[in-house]
Every structure is written in C-alpha cells, then in structure tokens.
Amino acid sequence: MDGFSSGGGNNKQLNVLGGILEPCNYDLHNDKNIVTGFYRDNCCNTGYDDYGLHTVCCSITENFLIYSKSVGNDLSTPIPEYNFFGLSEGVSWCLCAARWKEAYKAGKAPKVFLKSTNIATLSLVELDHLKEYAV
Numbered sequence: 001m002d003g004f005s006s007g008g009g010n011n012k013q014l015n016v017l018g019g020i021l022e023p024c025n026y027d028l029h030n031d032k033n034i035v036t037g038f039y040r041d042n043c044c045n046t047g048y049d050d051y052g053l054h055t056v057c058c059s060i061t062e063n064f065l066i067y068s069k070s071v072g073n074d075l076s077t078p079i080p081e082y083n084f085f086g087l088s089e090g091v092s093w094c095l096c097a098a099r100w101k102e103a104y105k106a107g108k109a110p111k112v113f114l115k116s117t118n119i120a121t122l123s124l125v126e127l128d129h130l131k132e133y134a135v
Contacts, residue, residue, distance in 0.1 A: 024057035057116035
C-alpha cells in the first residue's frame with residue numbers, strides 16, 4: 001500500500017477511499033500562502049524519502065495545535081528561515097500519519113479530508129478512525 005496508482009502512466013497517488021488523491025487545499029483562510037505536503041505541492045503525496053509519512057490531509061484546529069505543542073511539535077510558531085509561517089485554525093495541512101494517530105488516541109485529532117488523505121496512511125491508521133473525523 002504505497003500510495004501509487006497502478007493504472008496509467010501518470011504515477012498519480014491514491015487516497016484512502018481508493019480514488020485519485022485530491023489536493024489538500026481546503027483552507028478557510030490562506031492569507032499566509034501556506035503550501036503543504038512533503039513535496040510542497042499542496043498534495044499529501046509521499047515517497048520513500050518521506051520518513052514522516054506526511055499523508056493525512058487535515059483541517060488544523062486550535063485544540064490540535066495546543067496538543068501538538070505539548071508533546072514537542074510546535075506547529076504554530078513561524079520559522080522564517082525554513083519558509084514556515086506557522087499553522088493556525090482552519091489551515092489545511094498534510095500531517096504525519098503517526099502524529100495524527102497519536103492525537104486521535106489523545107482525543108485531539110483534527111478533522112480529515114478523506115479524498116485528500118493518501119492511502120499509505122492506512123499502514124498506520126485504521127480507515128474507521130479516519131472516517132470518525134471526516135469532514
């Protein structure tokens with residue numbers, strides 16, 4: 001389950017529902033021009049160099065940001081030298097599958113866009129859990 005489509009020559013990746021992976025660009029506000037995805041292509045594509053498996057397309061919540069910071073992953077503070085503007089509520093983001101699962105277990109997981117969540121996520125997270133948080 002590597003996320004790559006076996007049909008056609010366009011090497012499109014698949015979502016958790018088995019269709020072609022859709023872009024992760026559902027931001028309520030994108031005044032910071034945030035670009036997501038491991039490859040910064042606004043899609044939760046993955047590859048063998050994506051050790052964090054940035055494959056879960058989420059709508060970030062304040063509750064999740066507070067939780068993530070409390071466990072050592074501050075996603076709200078800007079890091080300009082890495083062209084990272086910091087995340088805020090309502091921003092769409094390709095989250096690491098393991099971090100989403102951790103937040104799920106803590107009851108702090110953000111909502112998920114299933115058609116934009118890579119099928120590779122299912123190697124770590126159960127589809128039923130993702131569906132519980134589906135937008």
